Amino acid sequence: MQDFYIDSFHTQKAGNTASEYEDAFWMPVPTAGLREEGMRIAVADGATDAMYSGLWARLLVKAYGKHRMTGETAQDHLSRAAQVWDRAVGRRPLPWYAEEKARSGAYAALIGLELSRGADGDSGSWSALACGDSCFFHLRHDALLESFPLTRSDEFSSMPFLLGSHPRSRGLEGMRSGGGTWQEGDCFYLMSDALASWFLTRCEAGDVPWQALRDVTIAKQPTFEEWIFSLRRERAVKNDDCTLIGISFEHC
Amino acid sequence: MAYTAEISRNNPTLFVFLIDQSGSMADSVPDSEQPDRRKADALALAINRLLQNLVIRCAKEEGVRDYFSVCVIGYGSKIGPAFSGPLAGRETVPISDVGNMPARVEQKIKKTDDGAGGILEQTIRLPIWFDPVADGGTPMCSALAQAHGVVQRWLEEHPDCFPPVVIHITDGESTDGNPTNAMKTLTALPSSDGSVLLFNIHISSDGTAKPVAFPDTAANLPNQYAQLLFESASPLTYNMRAVANSQHGMNLSDGARGYVFNGDMVLVIQALDIGTRPSNLR
Numbered sequence: 001m002q003d004f005y006i007d008s009f010h011t012q013k014a015g016n017t018a019s020e021y022e023d024a025f026w027m028p029v030p031t032a033g034l035r036e037e038g039m040r041i042a043v044a045d046g047a048t049d050a051m052y053s054g055l056w057a058r059l060l061v062k063a064y065g066k067h068r069m070t071g072e073t074a075q076d077h078l079s080r081a082a083q084v085w086d087r088a089v090g091r092r093p094l095p096w097y098a099e100e101k102a103r104s105g106a107y108a109a110l111i112g113l114e115l116s117r118g119a120d121g122d123s124g125s126w127s128a129l130a131c132g133d134s135c136f137f138h139l140r141h142d143a144l145l146e147s148f149p150l151t152r153s154d155e156f157s158s159m160p161f162l163l164g165s166h167p168r169s170r171g172l173e174g175m176r177s178g179g180g181t182w183q184e185g186d187c188f189y190l191m192s193d194a195l196a197s198w199f200l201t202r203c204e205a206g207d208v209p210w211q212a213l214r215d216v217t218i219a220k221q222p223t224f225e226e227w228i229f230s231l232r233r234e235r236a237v238k239n240d241d242c243t244l245i246g247i248s249f250e251h252c
Numbered sequence: 253m254a255y256t257a258e259i260s261r262n263n264p265t266l267f268v269f270l271i272d273q274s275g276s277m278a279d280s281v282p283d284s285e286q287p288d289r290r291k292a293d294a295l296a297l298a299i300n301r302l303l304q305n306l307v308i309r310c311a312k313e314e315g316v317r318d319y320f321s322v323c324v325i326g327y328g329s330k331i332g333p334a335f336s337g338p339l340a341g342r343e344t345v346p347i348s349d350v351g352n353m354p355a356r357v358e359q360k361i362k363k364t365d366d367g368a369g370g371i372l373e374q375t376i377r378l379p380i381w382f383d384p385v386a387d388g389g390t391p392m393c394s395a396l397a398q399a400h401g402v403v404q405r406w407l408e409e410h411p412d413c414f415p416p417v418v419i420h421i422t423d424g425e426s427t428d429g430n431p432t433n434a435m436k437t438l439t440a441l442p443s444s445d446g447s448v449l450l451f452n453i454h455i456s457s458d459g460t461a462k463p464v465a466f467p468d469t470a471a472n473l474p475n476q477y478a479q480l481l482f483e484s485a486s487p488l489t490y491n492m493r494a495v496a497n498s499q500h501g502m503n504l505s506d507g508a509r510g511y512v513f514n515g516d517m518v519l520v521i522q523a524l525d526i527g528t529r530p531s532n533l534r
Binding site for chain 1: 258260261262304307308309311312313315316351352354357365366368374376377378379491494495498499
């Protein structure tokens, strides 16, 4: 059975402290291996303009990764996650502004990817679940095979449709699912919106942004933080929390 | 491109509220539910609501982030800082202090949909920074000159900020001259990201005129005060128009100006970009 590589990278918005990072991610320990029941990886991105969004993002990746949320079970999973969020937020008395903002709930984008290995061991299937503007990209033979759920850089905005903790604006109607197959040599990247927007912009300009991703994720030259710093300085990415998970099935 | 500077704790911007507290604000406004409602009551409600929204936008789990500072200048029998309570006398105040130091916090019961077919009764806390005031003349030009000084000092310290936003709430009848030039020089003050944005909220006793929000022409405005305030108001930024159209169901053209006649201006605050705002947040 063939090995695979997986690693995660993240950094908070410039000017914020590490504790103010509001993305979240879920990935298995690499030694767990890739079995037929499917390995789950997820990235969530909590909305800045809400409170306790980082907690909500962590609850979403856990619902997908640990509790194996699907499109069909999302309603129940989100209700349970919202109960946890409500309990955590309501644990202590809040000032008037926090009480009012907490009443609106928390919001986050989610991209979840499940990779399963086929019987031959050299290929398999993938399925994805998404809401909002965190994305995954599937690469094969030095080309972009799939971009999900967004496919163009002009689809990114500061007002995406997100999964919410409030029952009145859960956002399930914005949830999308997809699927396909992978084979030996393929790569997947999951990203929160700032990086995903950069990636699609570079693709549209005719570049091959996955070369930079390989340098960062495999060679780690430059480091993720150095790379994001330079992209921000060039204004190639917006100043936001950045999260990246890279997965490759050798030879990539 | 103008009006795209990041608004952050490292690069905050300024809100100036210029509020008309003249004697004419004691006149009533058209309100079928509250026939004795005065313009000063409508103004106090508007400014308390605008400040409440501004604070809530900056609220995070650890407190209120200082994305903005706020200056409130009242004009009537006197001109100057108009906060009451613990902030009385302070000219430019970080939004965290505004949030933490209202004059008082009132409570009311609100019934809302619980999202599961039921009705939920919630106690809402309403912070109050201003009570209605209606006294003296309408020295609008002098008040604009004072606002000009505040904005100028802010820009010297924050040259790259998102341009300061001046929200002027008035019944439109200046008693110390035509304010057109004062408004023009105020909106000519620039940061590296664009010129100062002036929004005129016009509160009128005229019950025959329809409320208007962000028009692109003065053609249908009810009087010369309305036309003057419309002409002097800044065009809405691209982002403000986008939020108005996508989130508030409006259909604003490129020429829409920051002028409101007997209406609501909260979207100006909602439209400022301080990070991802869910489109399904209501």
